[in-house]
């Protein structure tokens with residue numbers, strides 16, 4: 001299977017509050033990354049609950065995965081369910097009040113990706129010569145950038161870049177960004193948390209992927225690079241290459 005996964009605490013944090021889920025079953029592959037936060041070290045509880053909810057619902061879903069409309073709705077619903085579960089846990093257990101998480105999850109069926117997203121983790125499509133971002137960060141700096149108040153470089157290094165405008169677990173209802181993306185044979189996908197993207201620029205991520213070719217080598221070097229630049233945050237990534245060309 002042409003997929004590599006890495007989750008690294010980084011150089012400065014004692015705990016890794018990121019979590020991921022990645023499973024390939026037949027013609028379907030499920031990807032999810034989550035970056036937990038807050039509530040007296042309960043960030044890892046929130047991010048784990050997010051990816052576990054995705055895994056459970058995907059594995060027990062009685063839906064027709066070849067129906068595009070059904071799959072589209074399903075991706076939105078599983079993220080909403082993850083939000084409800086985390087919100088419920090946070091409301092039941094003192095010490096978990098205020099915990100939350102990002103969640104970027106995709107179901108790839110044949111050559112079509114059904115993507116759902118909340119927070120500032122990211123999904124990218126890797127083509128022959130570009131890294132195309134498929135998600136929009138739900139963060140204060142992204143909004144300031146869209147309003148023209150920050151340059152992309154200023155946003156990437158901004159001291160308040162961690163402030164999210166949307167996260168799972170903080171409100172009973174959540175708005176989920178959903179998207180359908182048709183991939184070309186040979187395209188790749190990268191799901192990652194901000195511990196990678198705040199330290200390694202898109203052009204460099206693309207360069208490393210192209211130089212290494214194989215996902216394991218590229219994933220290892222991406223983590224190394226983030227750590228070499230300080231590794232201030234947990235770093236998690238799922239990299240799948242040569243989709244539609246892989247043997248299985």
Ligand SMILES: [Mn+2]
Nearest residue numbers: 035194195233
């Ligand atoms: Mn992070």
